[in-house]
Amino acid sequence: MDDSLSYACSIESYKANNGLGDCELCPGHSSTQNTGSAECQCDAGYYRAEDEGPEFSCTQPPSKPSHVTVAKINETSVTIEWDEPLMLGGRKELWYRYQCPECPATTIAYPSGNTFTTKRLQLTALKSGSTYTVLIFAENKVSKMESIVSQYALVEFTTRATVPLISGLRIEGVQENGVTIAWKATDAIKSVLSYEIESLHNDSSSVVETAHSYYTFENLKPQFMYSFRAISEHGHGAWSEPLWYQPGRSLPFGPISHNFADDNNDDDYMHNNSIV
Structure with a gap:
């Protein structure tokens, strides 16, 4: 065996293959504090997804959706629109989900999935003349790595009454x-x-x-x-x-x-x- 291939890597570099091969510099937003590391640890607030190895840079969850507005509203439905987060965390994938604590159990949402990629949400079968608070979350594959709640934007609205007030x-x-x-x-x-x-x-x-x-x-x-x-x-x-x-x-x-x-x-x- 060539001894030159089994030396310990210095700080800020790593070697994943049991000491064999060349040392690699730590990927973005990661570092080591000791020599001979098999991988670099992500900096605080940065993460690797579960399916990513030590060669991947560490990334962040996205910031909250921006410019959330009520686009349309009537007695029993609302359409909410927003823009992408200002910070994507260095990742390409992005999806959204919502929470509406006051919405009736019969509320119908479109898109209907638990998560979705469109920047538009329609809620129907709401009660007329009622006030609701909707939270719009932006997430990616490392959002669940954080112990805090995902970033979200909040919008409050009141559906129109069916009769004049x-x-x-x-x-x-x-x-x-x-x-x-x-x-x-x-x-x-x-x-x-x-x-x-x-x-x-x-x-x-x-x-x-x-x-x-x-x-x-x-x-x-x-x-x-x-x-x-x-x-x-x-x-x-x-x-x-x-x-x-x-x-x-x-x-x-x-x-x-x-x-x-x-x-x-x-x-x-x-x-x-x-x-x-």
């Missing part, structure tokens, strides 16, 4: 070229911070936001019929039934409420945005 949309005051409308929120959304009000006339629409349960539209044009409707912040619930009004004509839905000024006598009442 705003009712009683009515005219509360009429000005020379304007109108004040008001509405009532159901108990389910009394904690909301704002409302969206849509105004539609002559095929032109606009949406304004207010923190109050009333809003004054100014600079209305008498030749147009206006339609108004309201929804709670972030589109929770359905739009209210529309309220129709044309400046200069009689009120379409009963008399003006004379209690409105008494019920809403704060200093902010007349400080509303206007629409032309």
